[in-house]
Amino acid sequence: MNPLRVAVIGAGHLGRIHAKLAAALEEIELVAVADPVETARNNVAQEANTRGVADYRELIGEIEAAIIATPTTYHHAVGMELLRAGLPLLVEKPLTMTSAQATELVNLARQKGLTLQVGHVERFNPALNAIAADVRDPKYIEGSRTSGYTFRSTDVGVVMDMMIHDIDVVLSLVKSPVVDVQALGFSVLGNHEDMATTRLTFESGCVAQLFASRVSFQQRRAMSIFTPECSASINFATHEASVVRPSDEVLRREFRVDKLTADERAYWKEHVFDKLLVRTPRDARPINAIQEEQRDFVRAVRTGTAPRVDGAAGRDAIAVAEQILDRIADHAWDGTPTGRHGALAMPIIAGTTQPATTPTERRRAG
Numbered sequence: 001m002n003p004l005r006v007a008v009i010g011a012g013h014l015g016r017i018h019a020k021l022a023a024a025l026e027e028i029e030l031v032a033v034a035d036p037v038e039t040a041r042n043n044v045a046q047e048a049n050t051r052g053v054a055d056y057r058e059l060i061g062e063i064e065a066a067i068i069a070t071p072t073t074y075h076h077a078v079g080m081e082l083l084r085a086g087l088p089l090l091v092e093k094p095l096t097m098t099s100a101q102a103t104e105l106v107n108l109a110r111q112k113g114l115t116l117q118v119g120h121v122e123r124f125n126p127a128l129n130a131i132a133a134d135v136r137d138p139k140y141i142e143g144s145r146t147s148g149y150t151f152r153s154t155d156v157g158v159v160m161d162m163m164i165h166d167i168d169v170v171l172s173l174v175k176s177p178v179v180d181v182q183a184l185g186f187s188v189l190g191n192h193e194d195m196a197t198t199r200l201t202f203e204s205g206c207v208a209q210l211f212a213s214r215v216s217f218q219q220r221r222a223m224s225i226f227t228p229e230c231s232a233s234i235n236f237a238t239h240e241a242s243v244v245r246p247s248d249e250v251l252r253r254e255f256r257v258d259k260l261t262a263d264e265r266a267y268w269k270e271h272v273f274d275k276l277l278v279r280t281p282r283d284a285r286p287i288n289a290i291q292e293e294q295r296d297f298v299r300a301v302r303t304g305t306a307p308r309v310d311g312a313a314g315r316d317a318i319a320v321a322e323q324i325l326d327r328i329a330d331h332a333w334d335g336t337p338t339g340r341h342g343a344l345a346m347p348i349i350a351g352t353t354q355p356a357t358t359p360t361e362r363r364r365a366g
Contacts, residue, residue: 001302002029003025003026003027003028003029004027004028004029004064004065004298004301004302005029005031005062005063005064005065006022006028006029006030006031006063006064006065006066006067007030007031007032007033007034007056007059007063007066007067008022008030008032008033008034008044008048008066008067008069009034009035009056009066009067009068009069009070009078009082010034010035010068010069010070010071010092011033011034011035011037011040011041011043011044011045011052012035012040012069012070012071012152013152014069014092014119015033015035015044015069015070016043016044016047017290018067018069018092018290018294019033019044019045019047019048019050020047020048021288021290021291021294022048022067022294023048023049023050024291025291025294025295025298027294027295027298028294028298030048030049030050031050031051031059031062031063032045032050032051032052032053032059032062032063033045033048033050033051033052033053034052034053034054034055034056034059035052035054036054036055038052038054041053041054056078056082057081060082060085060087061085063087064087064088064301065087065088065089065090065115065297065301066082066087066088066089066090067089067090067091067092067294067297068082068089068090068091068092069092069119070092071153071155072092072094072096072097072153072155072156072160073097073155075091075092075094075095075096075097075101076096076097076101076102076104076105079091079096079105079116080104080105080108083105083108083109083112083114083116084108084112086112086114087114088114088115088116088117088297088300088301089109089114089115089116089117090117090118090119090293090294090297090307091105091116091117091118091119091311091314092118092119093118093119093120093121093164093165093168093314093317094118094156094160094164094314094317094318094321095118095311095314095315095317095318096318097156097160098318098322099315099318099319099322102311102314102315102318102319103315105311105315106311106312106315109311113304115297115300115301115307116310116311117293117296117297117300117307117308117309117310117311118309118310118311118313118314118317119290119293119309120164120165120168120169120309120313120314120317121165121289121290121293122165122166122168122169122221122236122289123168123169123172123293123308123309124287124289124290124292124293124296124308125234125236125239125289126239126241126284126285126286126287126289127234127235127236127238127239127240127241127282127284128169128234128236128241129284130241130282130283130284131225131232131234131241131242131243131282132173134227134230134232134243135173135225135227135230135232136227137227137228137229138173138174138206138225138226138227139205139206139207139226139227139228140206140207140208140209140225140226141170141173141174141206141207141208141209141210141223141224141225141226142208142209142210142223142224143166143169143170143208143209143210143211143222143223143224144210144211144212144220144221144222144223145162145163145165145166145210145211145212145213145220145221145222146211146212146213146214146216146218146219146220147162147213147214147216147219148214148215148216148217148219149189149194149214149215150214154190154192156192157185157187157192157193157194157196157325157343158185158192158193158194158195158196158212158213158214159185159193159196159212159321159324159325159328160318160321160325161214162212162213162214163196163198163210163212163321163324164317164318164321166210166212166223167210167317167320167321167324168309168313168314168317169223170200170208170210171313171316171317171320172313173225174202174204174206174208175204176202176203176204176206177202177203178200178201178202178203178320178323179201179202179203180199180200180201181198181199181200181201181320181323181324181326181327182198182199182327183196183197183198183199183323183324183325183327183328183331184196184197184327184328184331185197185328185331185343186343186344186345187343187344188215189215191344192343193325193328193343194213194214194215195212195213195214195215196211196212196213196324196328196343197209197210197211197212198210198324198327200320219237220237221235221236221237222234222235222236222237223236229245229246229251230243230244230245230246231243231244232244232282239284239285239286240281240284241281241282241284242279242280242281242282243279243280243282244277244278244279244280245277245278245280246276246277246278247275247276247277247278249276250276250277255276293308293309296308328342328343329341329342329343330342333345
């Protein structure tokens with residue numbers, strides 16, 4: 001079968017990565033890189049051994065699919081135009097700025113019978129895949145994702161930029177509606193929230209506690225998942241994963257610390273983690289997750305089957321992110337209706353309390 005003729009739209013940081021990886025895949029023929037900035041497109045095109053074009057529209061009729069890696073602000077407009085032209089799409093996360101925009105893309109893709117995939121790359125992380133079968137009924141999830149300030153993705157805040165990865169992973173694991181959202185966050189370097197924490201409660205009884213920061217002195221991408229039968233830990237950055245399985249006695253609630261003799265306490269102190277709570281590393285062979293994502297995109301286009309992360313999943317992650325942003329905007333730092341509210345009202349930023357805004361304005365402002 002001939003390789004799929006693909007263009008990368010956007011020659012920024014992620015566009016460069018997508019172009020280089022796509023050019024190296026046998027399944028893809030990278031036709032062009034499109035970006036209005038001449039230097040950016042030409043540099044990426046040269047690295048990927050393809051050509052650069054200023055306007056992606058001139059590629060319609062020449063390509064069979066596209067990867068959209070523009071700033072999030074443009075995802076909806078570019079995506080709608082390319083879907084109307086009959087082109088399957090892999091769109092970087094977040095799918096769009098709002099869930100309403102995402103719904104329009106999802107509906108149009110369905111009407112046209114086209115693949116719409118979203119770049120939630122952690123779903124292809126081998127560490128997550130290594131423990132997926134062990135955590136089918138999660139009841140508590142804790143995730144932390146931190147980095148320094150990259151000066152990229154400044155059109156969105158940390159919820160849409162970084163936390164959205166963990167939101168998507170959690171939704172894929174829990175598979176239950178969110179019934180309550182609590183959150184707070186604050187801005188440090190710009191007009192969007194740079195740190196955020198949220199507590200999500202699901203209809204199934206699961207609770208997820210997520211934290212994200214893009215102004216951290218440490219880099220961390222980790223998640224712990226607890227089920228009635230085991231727990232699992234994931235390091236997304238190092239591709240390490242492990243599962244802890246309690247002994248049958250512990251699972252049956254038959255191990256009673258209060259009934260142990262002094263000698264028994266001394267024994268079990270030395271054997272808690274080799275007899276009672278046994279941790280087993282999971283084999284997570286390192287792979288290039290973005291390249292696997294691209295392979296999945298080609299497979300979905302060629303076979304007509306659903307990609308691992310379809311447009312509906314991307315939309316659902318945004319819908320939860322919007323609820324988180326609304327709770328951040330509503331948070332009363334002084335505990336009063338007339339006091340400081342929202343991400344821009346923390347004392348770390350000098351200035352007056354921000355005026356009240358509508359939910360839509362809050363989401364746009366981070």
